[in-house]
Every structure is written in C-alpha cells, then in structure tokens.
Amino acid sequence: MMAIQAVERYGPVEVVDPEDVDNDAFVVSVAGMGAPVVMIEKLPSGREAGEALLSLEKYFGRRADYLISIEAGGMNSTIPIATAARFKRPLIDGDGMGRAFPELQMVTFHLVGVKATPMSMADEKGNSVILDTVDNFWAERIARAITVKFGGVAWIAIYPMNGRQFKAGAVRHSLSKEISIGRALREAKARGANPLDALLDATGGFLLFKGKIVDVLRRATGGFARGEARLEGLEEFKGSELAIRFQNENLVAIRDGTVIASVPDLITVVEKDSAKPITTERLKYGLRVAVIGIPCDPKWRTPEALKVVGPRYFGYDIDYVPIEEAVKRLGA
Amino acid sequence: MMAIQAVERYGPVEVVDPEDVDNDAFVVSVAGMGAPVVMIEKLPSGREAGEALLSLEKYFGRRADYLISIEAGGMNSTIPIATAARFKRPLIDGDGMGRAFPELQMVTFHLVGVKATPMSMADEKGNSVILDTVDNFWAERIARAITVKFGGVAWIAIYPMNGRQFKAGAVRHSLSKEISIGRALREAKARGANPLDALLDATGGFLLFKGKIVDVLRRATGGFARGEARLEGLEEFKGSELAIRFQNENLVAIRDGTVIASVPDLITVVEKDSAKPITTERLKYGLRVAVIGIPCDPKWRTPEALKVVGPRYFGYDIDYVPIEEAVKRLGA
Numbered sequence: 131m132m133a134i135q136a137v138e139r140y141g142p143v144e145v146v147d148p149e150d151v152d153n154d155a156f157v158v159s160v161a162g163m164g165a166p167v168v169m170i171e172k173l174p175s176g177r178e179a180g181e182a183l184l185s186l187e188k189y190f191g192r193r194a195d196y197l198i199s200i201e202a203g204g205m206n207s208t209i210p211i212a213t214a215a216r217f218k219r220p221l222i223d224g225d226g227m228g229r230a231f232p233e234l235q236m237v238t239f240h241l242v243g244v245k246a247t248p249m250s251m252a253d254e255k256g257n258s259v260i261l262d263t264v265d266n267f268w269a270e271r272i273a274r275a276i277t278v279k280f281g282g283v284a285w286i287a288i289y290p291m292n293g294r295q296f297k298a299g300a301v302r303h304s305l306s307k308e309i310s311i312g313r314a315l316r317e318a319k320a321r322g323a324n325p326l327d328a329l330l331d332a333t334g335g336f337l338l339f340k341g342k343i344v345d346v347l348r349r350a351t352g353g354f355a356r357g358e359a360r361l362e363g364l365e366e367f368k369g370s371e372l373a374i375r376f377q378n379e380n381l382v383a384i385r386d387g388t389v390i391a392s393v394p395d396l397i398t399v400v401e402k403d404s405a406k407p408i409t410t411e412r413l414k415y416g417l418r419v420a421v422i423g424i425p426c427d428p429k430w431r432t433p434e435a436l437k438v439v440g441p442r443y444f445g446y447d448i449d450y451v452p453i454e455e456a457v458k459r460l461g462a
Numbered sequence: 463m464m465a466i467q468a469v470e471r472y473g474p475v476e477v478v479d480p481e482d483v484d485n486d487a488f489v490v491s492v493a494g495m496g497a498p499v500v501m502i503e504k505l506p507s508g509r510e511a512g513e514a515l516l517s518l519e520k521y522f523g524r525r526a527d528y529l530i531s532i533e534a535g536g537m538n539s540t541i542p543i544a545t546a547a548r549f550k551r552p553l554i555d556g557d558g559m560g561r562a563f564p565e566l567q568m569v570t571f572h573l574v575g576v577k578a579t580p581m582s583m584a585d586e587k588g589n590s591v592i593l594d595t596v597d598n599f600w601a602e603r604i605a606r607a608i609t610v611k612f613g614g615v616a617w618i619a620i621y622p623m624n625g626r627q628f629k630a631g632a633v634r635h636s637l638s639k640e641i642s643i644g645r646a647l648r649e650a651k652a653r654g655a656n657p658l659d660a661l662l663d664a665t666g667g668f669l670l671f672k673g674k675i676v677d678v679l680r681r682a683t684g685g686f687a688r689g690e691a692r693l694e695g696l697e698e699f700k701g702s703e704l705a706i707r708f709q710n711e712n713l714v715a716i717r718d719g720t721v722i723a724s725v726p727d728l729i730t731v732v733e734k735d736s737a738k739p740i741t742t743e744r745l746k747y748g749l750r751v752a753v754i755g756i757p758c759d760p761k762w763r764t765p766e767a768l769k770v771v772g773p774r775y776f777g778y779d780i781d782y783v784p785i786e787e788a789v790k791r792l793g794a
Contacts, residue, residue: 256595259592260521263590264588279603
C-alpha cells in the first residue's frame, strides 16, 4: 500500500533490465532492517528509507543511478518501489536474494565479494549512522545492535556497488517474476480456477502441507523475530503435523518429525483457499493455510553459498537437500 | 606511557591557550569510550583514536585546527596528547569536564548546546562508524551499543565545534593544572615532604579517608565498569568504614553510612604514602589508600548541570552538597 500510494502521488517508477545497467553505474539497495513484527507496530511513513539513501549519497558525493531491492519478499520488495517513486530513481528488475533472508550478509552480492558498507542507517526520529566495516559479518553485527537501539527497526541504504558488480551478483528479473505471480493469482481468481494450483505453476513450487495453525511461539530477540508455528493437517494431510521454524523468514519445515524443506529453498505459507501470502509476522492461531516449497536461485546451492545461508548456519545439524529431491524422496 | 612514546617519536605537542583559539577554528575531541577495565586488556596502539579523527575530518572535508581532551583524568587526558603528537595537531589547554565522567553527554559543551555529533567511532580491527543523532543522549545510547559490539572499547572523535562554542563551554587550563599537580607531587618527593599534603594543596581538595581496600565488586555491564570498593579505616580513620560506588568513575563516597561526597565533585583515590592516583580499574584488595574530595568546576554546580551529572542522574536519591560544605558539616 505504501508503494501504491507513492506511485499514485509521485508517478510511475522506471524499471530497468539488469543488462541495460552500465558497468560504472552507481547502484544502491534500500531496505528496512529489524523484526518485521516491530515494523507493523511502527509503520513507516515512506520517507525513512529515502533518508538513508540521501545520507549515503551525501557520503559518496554521488547520486544513485539505480535502486535495487535487497530481497524479493515481504516489505523489502516494495519499499524500494516507494523510494524509487518518491526520489525519482530508476529501479532495476532484480534483487540480491531471489527470496528473503534475515541477515545482511545473506545476499548474492556477498557471494561475489561486494561489501555491504559503506552503508547508512536512519530511524524515524532523525538519528542517522554511516558504517564502514571490515567485512559483511561485522556490518550485520554492528547494524543489528544499532537497530535494537533504534527501537527494533532501522531504514538502511546498503551494498553500494557499480553496475559490473551488480550484474556479477544479482538475481535477475525478480520483480517481473513477482508481477507474474500476482497476475497468475488474479487471473485464476477471475476464471474461477484454483489459486493454489496457479501459484504452484507460477513459482515451480511443491505443495508440502495443508493445515490449520494450532500454535505460534514468537520472541522478538536480538533484533529478530524468532519462533515456531505448529500446524495440524487438513484434507489429504489429515493426521499429519507440520512445524515451521523461523527467524524473520521460514527456515525449516518439519513434517511428522522429518525435515522436508530448509533454507535456502523457500518455505512459503499462504491462505489455503485464496493462496494469499502469510509472512511470519502474520502467522496466527486458526488460520487455514497451505505450505509450499519453492527451489531457490541456483546461486545459493554451491557449497560456499550454503555456508552463508544453509541449514547449518542457522543451527540445524542437517545437510541441505534441494526441495525437488526432498519431494521425490518423500514420494518414494 | 603512550603519550610519552608518541612525543619522543613524533616530537613535542604545541599547546595553545583557550583565548588564542579563533572563533571559526574547527575543534575536535578524541577519546576512548568503554569500560576502562577492557582498555587495560586491549591496550591501544596509539593509532586508533587517530583513525577516528581522520574519519571525522574526512566526513567534514576539513582538517581539525585543534584537538582537545574531552575529560581531565584517566586515559582520556593523555590519548589526545598522543594523537596530537602523531598527527601534528595543536592541543588546547582545556577540556570538557575538568574531571572524568562516564557518559558522552556529561561534558560542559553539552551544557551550552554543542552537539556530540557528527561523531566517528573506530575499533582496532578497522571498523568505523559515523553517527549523527537528534541529541546527545541518543549519541550516548547508540555509541554505547556499538562500543559493546566493538568488544568493549571504541575510539572516538566527538563534539566537533567552532572556537566560539569551545570558549563558551570549555573548562580552561586543565592541562596546566594536571601538570602543576604532577610537579607538586614530584617536588614534594624530592624535598622529602608529604606527597598527600602536596596533593591536597595543589588540588584544593579535602582528605575524606585513609584506609585499606578490603573488597572490590566489579561488573563490566552495558559498556561500563560498575562496582563498589569497601575500605577499612587506618590511622585517624581507624574504626571507620568507607564505601565508594563507581561507574567507570567514582560517583559517591559513603562513610559509616553517610554520603560525604558525590558527583559532580571529584572523589579521588590515591596511594596513601605516594599519593599516586588509583583509577577505578586499578582498585584492588589490600591497597592502602587515601581518598580525597575535590571541588568540581563551578559550571557543574548549576541546577541544569546537576540534572546531567548530579547524584540523582546516577540513581542516588540525595541532594548534591558541595564538598566544601559537606566537609564543614562533618567537622561541626
């Protein structure tokens, strides 16, 4: 709604294909950082991420040629649209994850050696910070502590890079893909088809579970929302149970005691009948949902990338099994 | 020793009288921030505070015309000397406290409306931060969280101001006073006089206690060293007890259950016979010490200043009584 409002007020956003970005262009990501559950309480005005952008531009003495989304999912896929509309910067059709992850170094740009810093942080009160750290893990550590002091949410401009770095690291056409998923859902609804089937088709995903949420444990801790949702099976999954553990984003799905999907693949919860997305901060008792698994971008499946975003990084002592293989094994 | 080494290596420091500072000169403080007890473990190389200085100068696009000490006491009275020697910046004979205090807003510049930010922070690993906050309390809050993440110590360049602001806020000639105290102690020793008497004369202080330290409680928490030292009386104080509570600096002295000195007056612990200073991080069981109370700079004794550094700010529900009055009452 913030993105829609910004476009209505300031005009449409120019969206640029990644291949049209010059090698020496100045590319910057804008995003919100912190526990999504806090962002719902402290709704942004749409100006905050722009303040972070302006502060980083001032630091570099250079206006950003392009904005990008750091991740494809949740609030951070639409904040750059609002910022691009309001501050008249073109937006590149691509992002740094092809999904959402909770920590700053969990972006494909990190995998190709791009530094998260210099990065800027702003809060809604007018406080502002510029960080320049020795590596991206230090950026995460220090920025997270500042986010907590800011009250749980910070607005950031991060991963300043040139066009060549962008093209080496980016997940391409994620904005187009998001639009095509939305369109598939709308068209299915219009023609009376099953939205869930349309979603699976549009995403290449696998149905992992249908069920009713019977419990949600949630703690906002260390600048993250961590927790677990428990589901009781419905329809063909009657008699089964599913647990989903999350840290801002869903990390693992455990069906009847067996891990059936894990990071870096996407574990997506949607309303069972409408297939509308339910982010972790909206999980609540009584919702009837479908859980789908979607293959992540291939960039995340190398041994080096799995060290950054695989299940072991998040404390799960399991090997990553690509979702399409995991589903095959379950079927066998 | 760091200051001596820097002067030996890079040459003497030019020390400037406050009245000789131009109104539009660019004045910056450099300091260490964090728990002193951690600084002892992570001894600075002498370069770190300079890194913070260079980073702030880069941010402003202007070289500092003068450095100053943010406080007169402990490591932060000598770090600016080392930085001034190494980076060839003149040092002004004055500071922002006329003593030492633990928090960033507890400086006389704050009392005349000077902003602590933009400030820079650096650690020994190469991480660097620029803060620009809405007020000096926010600067303290955010910088403290970063200090903790840096490992307990940060090196900062802070309170960038012009010469007019400096002259409006500064405690003058603190460096000269420190030198005169040192000289008085050396001369007393040379002529076989009592160093403690010489110290009391040189500082205008009052002897509050002589005793042996029998217990020290200490916690490094929230980026501070907090604790309490307990002393049993010696000589004319035999049979009495003294407790000193501290947060990096000594806050209150309680003799036999009665508060006999408190912030903002100075409570100074020295070796009983040599009158050599013992900072809070060096307090330890068995030391035989004298405790003296020294009147603070008059700038700290207004009702507004006492809100910033009086006993109530530190959680003690008592009225501030100037040390010279408190001593009179005890004598009565």
